[in-house]
Amino acid sequence: MKPAPFDFVRAATLAEALDALAQAGEDGRVLAGGQSFVPMLNMRLARPSVLVDIMGVADLRGIEVAKGALRIGAGVRQVELTRWADLTARLPLLAAAVPYIGHVQTRSRGTVCGSLAHADPSAELPLALIALEGEIHLRTKKAHRTVAARDFFLGMMATALRPGEMIEAVSFPLRRAGQGFGFREVARRHGDYAVVACAAVAGPQGIRLAVGGVGDVPTLRELPDPASGDLNEALNDFAWSLDAREDLHATPRYRRELVRRLGRDAIEEALRCRS
Amino acid sequence: MPKLTKSERYPVRFTLNGRPVEAWAEPRTLLTDVLRHGLGSTGTHVGCEHGVCGACTVEIDGEPARACLVLAGQVDGQAVRTVEGLEPEAGRLSVLQDAFRRHHGLQCGFCTPGILMTLDCLFRARPDADEAEIRDHLSGHLCRCTGYAPIMRAALDARDRFNQARREETHA
Ligand SMILES: Cc1cc2nc3c(=O)[nH]c(=O)nc-3n(C[C@@H](O)[C@H](O)[C@H](O)COP(=O)(O)OP(=O)(O)OC[C@H]3O[C@@H](n4cnc5c(N)ncnc54)[C@H](O)[C@@H]3O)c2cc1C
Ligand code: FES
Ligand code: FES
Numbered sequence: 001m002k003p004a005p006f007d008f009v010r011a012a013t014l015a016e017a018l019d020a021l022a023q024a025g026e027d028g029r030v031l032a033g034g035q036s037f038v039p040m041l042n043m044r045l046a047r048p049s050v051l052v053d054i055m056g057v058a059d060l061r062g063i064e065v066a067k068g069a070l071r072i073g074a075g076v077r078q079v080e081l082t083r084w085a086d087l088t089a090r091l092p093l094l095a096a097a098v099p100y101i102g103h104v105q106t107r108s109r110g111t112v113c114g115s116l117a118h119a120d121p122s123a124e125l126p127l128a129l130i131a132l133e134g135e136i137h138l139r140t141k142k143a144h145r146t147v148a149a150r151d152f153f154l155g156m157m158a159t160a161l162r163p164g165e166m167i168e169a170v171s172f173p174l175r176r177a178g179q180g181f182g183f184r185e186v187a188r189r190h191g192d193y194a195v196v197a198c199a200a201v202a203g204p205q206g207i208r209l210a211v212g213g214v215g216d217v218p219t220l221r222e223l224p225d226p227a228s229g230d231l232n233e234a235l236n237d238f239a240w241s242l243d244a245r246e247d248l249h250a251t252p253r254y255r256r257e258l259v260r261r262l263g264r265d266a267i268e269e270a271l272r273c274r275s
Numbered sequence: 276m277p278k279l280t281k282s283e284r285y286p287v288r289f290t291l292n293g294r295p296v297e298a299w300a301e302p303r304t305l306l307t308d309v310l311r312h313g314l315g316s317t318g319t320h321v322g323c324e325h326g327v328c329g330a331c332t333v334e335i336d337g338e339p340a341r342a343c344l345v346l347a348g349q350v351d352g353q354a355v356r357t358v359e360g361l362e363p364e365a366g367r368l369s370v371l372q373d374a375f376r377r378h379h380g381l382q383c384g385f386c387t388p389g390i391l392m393t394l395d396c397l398f399r400a401r402p403d404a405d406e407a408e409i410r411d412h413l414s415g416h417l418c419r420c421t422g423y424a425p426i427m428r429a430a431l432d433a434r435d436r437f438n439q440a441r442r443e444e445t446h447a
Contacts, residue, residue: 001324002303002305003303004303005281005303007279007281007302008278008279008302008346010348010349031346034346034349035344038305038326038343038344038345039325039326039344041303042305042343043325053348053349055349102415103329103412103414104393104397104411104415105332105339105340105341106341106344106415108339109338109341109345190411190414
């Protein structure tokens with residue numbers, strides 16, 4: 001199918017994009033890589049009256065280290081993140097997770113921030129941001145604010161974004177001394193959204209596991225060290241607490257089983273590569 | 276920046292296989308439709324129109340992309356390559372296309388233009404891509420006919436021939 005008609009603003013500066021969004025209010029939407037939004041337009045699941053294309057805004061194309069985090073502008077495509085030279089050394093969790101996002105042909109256009117705004121419960125980037133306890137920088141024509149990842153994802157495809165507001169950038173905290181990371185995912189085919197994905201962070205402060213694909217938003221929990229003998233029970237509690245979804249890909253029972261198994265694997269991997 | 280109004284048509288200018296082109300499009304017109312209906316380049320196929328099948332894959336500014344998920348206005352000023360741009364001269368198949376023919380890498384041919392564009396982008400960027408990398412790139416394409424094995428054979432053969440030709444060039 002084809003999209004319903006809309007007005008189109010190809011913004012050249014951030015001010016133009018914010019002006020257009022402010023004017024459009026509820027009826028305006030940002031267009032970034034289009035890899036989630038254009039399918040929705042084509043299927044007419046979304047019918048905005050104004051689309052603001054932000055990919056021509058040079059100020060949003062930055063990818064830089066600031067305050068112990070990698071700050072990634074809203075115009076940075078997923079493939080550009082994979083080409084950041086220090087990714088494996090300084091953000092190993094993202095290096096592991098990004099290859100699972102769709103395919104080469106979608107990562108070439110899809111943006112990092114677009115995936116966060118889209119907020120699919122099975123998406124890898126929201127999961128990684130929750131696991132690393134990162135932040136999202138939001139902006140309207142008049143104001144800006146920074147929101148912690150856990151306060152940004154409100155439900156299935158629902159976020160703290162307000163009308164007229166856009167994501168300007170996201171900050172993923174860089175690896176700190178003594179930290180190790182693990183990532184595991186099961187999908188029906190390579191490149192599909194996860195049925196369940198687990199991201200583990202092991203460090204001096206303990207072990208944290210984030211789980212995506214099970215509840216409406218990715219969820220983070222502190223878990224005991226496997227050496228303590230309590231991990232299986234804690235993972236089981238975590239799996240049951242997530243109110244697993246039933247859909248055509250998997251039953252809730254299968255999802256809980258994946259949380260237990262992938263969760264343990266991810267944690268063990270994180271402990272192995274702790275430095 | 277002027278706002279383009281819905282249901283009105285605007286000129287879009289980009290290069291198609293190295294040649295400057297202009298087409299008229301509404302804000303909502305997809306790149307696939309501009310290529311096929313506006314410019315008559317029907318080599319780019321349309322299967323699902325939501326990014327899943329890969330039939331519409333073209334190269335935009337050097338990267339493989341789904342043309343069905345790109346608005347025509349987004350490629351204004353950019354460089355687009357399609358399957359029509361692969362043959363080195365009229366009537367002669369490229370090494371990659373020839374490998375597909377010899378290995379029966381296509382049956383109905385619906386998926387083929389997209390797969391060729393993905394592999395062409397891959398081999399230009401990474402001439403000695405290994406089998407795992409080729410498979411990873413092909414995972415973005417659905418083929419309902421071949422079962423993929425002949426496609427893999429064609430891809431590996433084309434890669435080896437490219438590299439042989441390159442080696443001969445450097446030794447000559
Ligand atoms: C075949 C296929 C497979 C895929 N598989 C996966 C997968 O396995 N995992 C995965 O996570 N994703 C997957 N995706 C989606 C992924 O490719 C998208 O890139 C991502 O979800 C959205 O990023 P985008 O830049 O394309 O955003 P768009 O599609 O342009 O936008 C998505 C939504 O976010 C909003 N938005 C975008 N940018 C901003 C901003 N800066 N501020 C405010 N709102 C904004 C838009 O208004 C829209 O509502 C897949 C897509 C396809 C086509
Ligand atoms: S037609 Fe574009 S991916 Fe299927
Ligand atoms: S040859 Fe028929 S779909 Fe691939």
